[in-house]
């Protein structure tokens with residue numbers, strides 16, 4: 001019933017980004033409970049793995065609040081904060097935690113400067129989400145000329161790097177961002193310029209600037225197959241090692257006669273006399289209902305197919321073909337067992353989603369444990 005985290009895999013992935021992106025610094029993205037890995041254990045590991053100049057990033061002030069007690073490195077709240085959080089951020093910064101937020105409007109800049117809270121400017125270069133562009137950006141620059149004191153960085157985010165092999169759209173975004181970054185540097189030469197998430201950091205060297213914001217890649221997962229292929233065709237040797245494996249234990253074994261049904265909706269009917277194992281994870285725990293009758297788990301090194309629908313808190317798997325199965329045996333949901341392996345990508349493909357969502361959905365009630 002737990003998520004196992006490999007310290008050595010996390011260290012190796014950070015080293016890979018360091019090697020490829022040097023001299024850019026690492027901004028380790030730990031939003032969404034560290035992509036389902038567990039933000040507390042991940043941040044504790046990062047406390048030792050990061051170096052001066054590196055930092056962390058989350059999406060929201062709520063996420064920041066949980067990390068602040070054991071935060072060793074600066075933290076950026078990428079989704080920005082509102083006026084009602086100003087006093088909290090001011091207190092954190094006054095008491096030795098470095099917590100920066102993001103400004104997308106001149107109004108944000110005015111308010112944060114007044115409240116003495118350090119911020120990064122977010123530029124929308126084509127994502128159509130957070131950030132300033134056009135006149136809004138002009139207004140921000142005009143304000144910053146007058147009061148640059150709490151201005152710490154400038155950032156953007158790419159919309160279309162992981163889904164394509166052709167990077168024309170990213171190059172357009174890059175061009176827009178470079179213009180903004182140049183202007184920002186004339187206002188303050190020591191700001192941190194950052195744009196790249198994992199995929200651009202890996203395959204678009206010009207996007208690396210002063211720091212790269214690595215999320216998925218740091219967890220040892222590829223942003224996409226296209227990213228992996230692109231890097232390979234650039235002749236770059238880079239390996240990512242999945243940090244997470246997810247396992248549970250058989251809670252019940254059930255002998256079911258040939259021709260009987262399994263689960264809600266009677267969507268599976270046994271073809272032979274069968275042995276069915278019940279596992280205590282369902283869609284509440286983050287095992288997608290879309291995996292009903294599709295995915296496999298690993299028991300004693302063998303694949304056991306999920307039979308019937310994924311329930312809220314349980315799944316049933318077929319272990320008829322596996323010898324010596326007992327209640328209490330480990331069932332690997334993501335990870336390897338002897339020579340077999342189930343990856344987040346395999347589950348993503350079967351569930352019609354991406355590896356990001358598969359790991360992020362793993363429920364916080366699943367315990368997290370560091371294994372090496």
Ligand SMILES: *Cc1c(COP(=O)(O)O)cnc(C)c1O
Nearest residue numbers: 029157197198213214215216217
């Ligand atoms: C989530 C996020 C990242 C990290 O993206 P990955 O593809 O997981 O590396 C970087 N920047 C921003 C703004 C994000 O929201």
